[in-house]
């Protein structure tokens with residue numbers, strides 16, 4: 001398998017790390033020179049990586065091509081590239097829809113995929129749209145594949161993946177608060193990360209318990225968890241969360 005990445009940014013870096021930790025059999029990975037720091041780092045670390053200066057050369061030499069540039073760059077460069085019909089294209093670009101990618105590449109072999117940075121650890125959900133056996137078989141080595149038939153559904157998943165920064169902010173506020181109460185910063189960080197890791201693992205392990213049930217089970221009437229939940233509800237914290245989801249959905 002010959003892979004090609006148009007755009008060597010953060011997500012390309014994560015995917016390539018994941019690939020080399022997996023059992024995927026890859027002959028060569030061609031990457032663009034941009035970003036220089038990341039492409040140099042990758043080619044120094046893995047001998048199957050080859051940096052190419054020309055995007056067309058990457059396409060011509062690969063059979064699975066990842067479009068990993070920002071939407072603005074995609075709009076600019078894709079119409080000028082030639083994709084032979086036997087090439088499989090994977091678009092990671094957030095806000096360019098399938099129809100447009102197919103127009104730009106003049107190809108029908110396009111799948112939109114939403115990986116997340118943890119793909120470098122071969123963890124986390126990976127959305128694939130539309131369903132495709134070959135692409136699923138590739139990504140199942142890098143995380144948990146969720147196939148969606150309709151692009152609108154994949155837009156909904158994109159929206160939820162925009163909650164990463166606010167999730168970390170929630171943890172950061174807890175950590176800073178602990179710190180303000182006299183707990184050392186390092187200890188506060190460790191405690192907070194461990195707490196939320198255990199909560200996520202617990203939710204995964206209890207795979208027959210719904211999230212709604214977990215909300216109920218983790219509070220006792222009049223207890224501390226119920227107090228915090230109700231305070232946040234009263235201040236419309238969760239209404240705001242829904243509003244933000246609706247707002248971000250309109251952007252995709």
Ligand SMILES: NC(=O)c1ccc[n+]([C@@H]2O[C@H](COP(=O)([O-])OP(=O)(O)OC[C@H]3O[C@@H](n4cnc5c(N)ncnc54)[C@H](OP(=O)(O)O)[C@@H]3O)[C@@H](O)[C@H]2O)c1
Nearest residue numbers: 007008009010011032034035068069070071092093094117
């Ligand atoms: N980051 C994520 O977690 C994530 C997850 C899923 C999907 N995505 C999507 O994947 C795409 C890339 O995201 P990213 O976070 O990796 O962005 P990024 O770090 O900004 O990477 C984009 C890369 O494209 C390069 N580039 C710019 N112009 C180019 C050109 N003409 N030819 C080839 N490469 C060029 C940039 O190089 P320079 O630095 O030299 O400009 C940069 O390295 C986006 O559409 C994003 O929505 C990202």
